[in-house]
Amino acid sequence: RSCSCHWIIGLIEKIWLRCIRNLNNVYLSTDSHLNPHFGIYGRNNQGKTNILEGIYFALNGSGVDQRGLTAFIQKGQKGAFTQLQFTKETGDYIISGALDEKTKKSLSINKKRCRSFKEIQPYLIGQYISVDTIRIFKDSSEARRKDLDRFCCFYDKSYAHNLSQYERALKQRNRLIKQQCAIQDLQVWDQLCVDVAPKIVQFRINMMKQLVEKMNTLLTEVPVEDLTAIEGTYEYQSINPESADEYAEVYRQALQDRTPKDMQIGFTTVGPQRDDIHLKTQNQWIVQFS
Numbered sequence: 001r002s003c004s005c006h007w008i009i010g011l012i013e014k015i016w017l018r019c020i021r022n023l024n025n026v027y028l029s030t031d032s033h034l035n036p037h038f039g040i041y042g043r044n045n046q047g048k049t050n051i052l053e054g055i056y057f058a059l060n061g062s063g064v065d066q067r068g069l070t071a072f073i074q075k076g077q078k079g080a081f082t083q084l085q086f087t088k089e090t091g092d093y094i095i096s097g098a099l100d101e102k103t104k105k106s107l108s109i110n111k112k113r114c115r116s117f118k119e120i121q122p123y124l125i126g127q128y129i130s131v132d133t134i135r136i137f138k139d140s141s142e143a144r145r146k147d148l149d150r151f152c153c154f155y156d157k158s159y160a161h162n163l164s165q166y167e168r169a170l171k172q173r174n175r176l177i178k179q180q181c182a183i184q185d186l187q188v189w190d191q192l193c194v195d196v197a198p199k200i201v202q203f204r205i206n207m208m209k210q211l212v213e214k215m216n217t218l219l220t221e222v223p224v225e226d227l228t229a230i231e232g233t234y235e236y237q238s239i240n241p242e243s244a245d246e247y248a249e250v251y252r253q254a255l256q257d258r259t260p261k262d263m264q265i266g267f268t269t270v271g272p273q274r275d276d277i278h279l280k281t282q283n284q285w286i287v288q289f290s
Helices: 048-060 131-138 141-155 157-178 183-221 244-265
Strands: 003-009 012-020 023-029 037-043 079-088 091-100 105-109 231-235 276-281
Touching: 012 048, 023 048, 037 048, 048 079, 048 091, 141 157, 141 183, 141 276, 157 183, 183 231, 183 244, 183 276
Parallel strands: none
Antiparallel strands: 003 037, 012 023, 012 079, 079 091, 091 105, 231 276
16 A cells, blocks of 8 residues: 655654544654654555644644534544643643534643634744645735744744734724724724834745745755746735835825725725735746646
């Protein structure tokens, strides 16, 4: 029969999974302090991928595909459970994630209940990488932004705070727009968006530059045929500032100019929540031939 090997790379030391698809009760010790690479080898359709998906759920609160979390629970069971143990400079940690039959999720870090899976990001970030990872380039601009935002939140807590502030202001602005409020009622939320949006955009651009530099460094270490360099592009939607310094004023004006249109369609049409990112190689967007 065909066999394959899946890899876990990182800080996780112990893994406990229960009632996840075909896995009844699985306990693994990775010895990550000895080797940061841990391979799971075996015949196809035996549950290797389910182990990775269990880890992903504990760190992100979602599945890695479109089947939904109802398919995550082993048939005939009332819930699924996953627990990860790892060590950082700040101490030892245990992340526990559970899912009940109504797909209600619960999470704790060292037995302290968390309100959101975003609270895990300062401790540990998990990314599922497979052949399907190409979806990052094929998916919508929203999916690409979410991947980049998740990455940025992990590396800088101030970015996570700014993003949360912006999303809150945007939510309130959209609520008022749907209520067909007076334009002056939007001013307080417009100002908050203008205060925070430049910080979000600038951090995204800086992080993109660092990621592309790292990709090109890896290309020199692991050469890929006919691939010599990668370029990254951050694309503003609906505005075109000449520099990051003038972004705030250009964005402010765009918010004002587009308010009548926003009122018609019921949401804000300009800002970081509409931007996109692309990778380019050989003068072609990767999405064109991915």
